Amino acid sequence: xxxxxxxxxxxxxxxxxxxxxxxxxxxxxxxxxxxxxxxxxxxxxxxxxxxxxxxxxxxxxxxxxxxxxxxxxxxxxxxxxxxxxxxxxxxxxxxxxxxxxxxxxxxxxxxxxxxxxxxxxxxxxxxxxxxxxxxxxxxxxxxxxxxxxxxxxxxxxxxxxxxx
Ligand code: 4NP
Numbered sequence: 001x002x003x004x005x006x007x008x009x010x011x012x013x014x015x016x017x018x019x020x021x022x023x024x025x026x027x028x029x030x031x032x033x034x035x036x037x038x039x040x041x042x043x044x045x046x047x048x049x050x051x052x053x054x055x056x057x058x059x060x061x062x063x064x065x066x067x068x069x070x071x072x073x074x075x076x077x078x079x080x081x082x083x084x085x086x087x088x089x090x091x092x093x094x095x096x097x098x099x100x101x102x103x104x105x106x107x108x109x110x111x112x113x114x115x116x117x118x119x120x121x122x123x124x125x126x127x128x129x130x131x132x133x134x135x136x137x138x139x140x141x142x143x144x145x146x147x148x149x150x151x152x153x154x155x156x157x158x159x160x161x162x163x164x
Contacts, residue, residue, distance in 0.1 A: 011041030
C-alpha cells in the first residue's frame with residue numbers, strides 16, 4: 001500500500017483535481033486497494049468545503065467526479081502517515097515546514113516532491129494556481145495534472161499494472 005497526499009494552498013482547486021485524477025486512474029487500473037490518496041491545503045480558509053465549482057466542472061468534463069472531496073489542512077501526522085507528499089508549487093513546499101513534526105523534519109522533507117517533477121517534458125516546475133483566474137484557466141491546469149499523474153502511476157504500479 002502506497003499512501004499519497006497532494007498538497008496545494010487552499011485544497012479547493014489544484015490538489016483536489018490531482019486527488020480526483022489519480023483516484024480515477026487508479027480505479028481504471030483496478031488498483032484501488034493498493035494506493036491510498038488524499039489531499040490537503042497549507043491554508044485553512046476553506047475547511048470542509050467542496051472543491052471550487054470550476055475545478056469540479058473541469059474534472060467532470062474529463063469524466064472525473066471530484067464533488068465528494070472536502071478541504072482540510074495539512075497536519076503533522078500527514079508526514080508520518082503518507083509515503084509521498086506531492087506539492088503543486090515551491091511555496092506549498094515552504095509552507096509545509098511549520099506542520100512537520102519537529103523531531104522528524106528531515107524524514108518529512110524527504111517525502112515531498114513537486115507534481116511537475118513527474119512531467120519534465122512539459123517544461124514547467126509548478127502547477128499554476130487558477131483560483132484568481134477564470135473558468136477557462138482550469139482545464140489547462142487539469143491537463144498538466146493529468147500529464148504528471150500518468151507517469152506517477154506508472155512509477156507506482158508499473159506500466160502494465162503490475163504492483164511493484
Ligand atoms: P488551490 O487554489 O491552492 O489550488 O486550492 C487556491 C484556493 C483558494 C485560495 C488560494 C488558492 N484562497 O486564497 O482562498
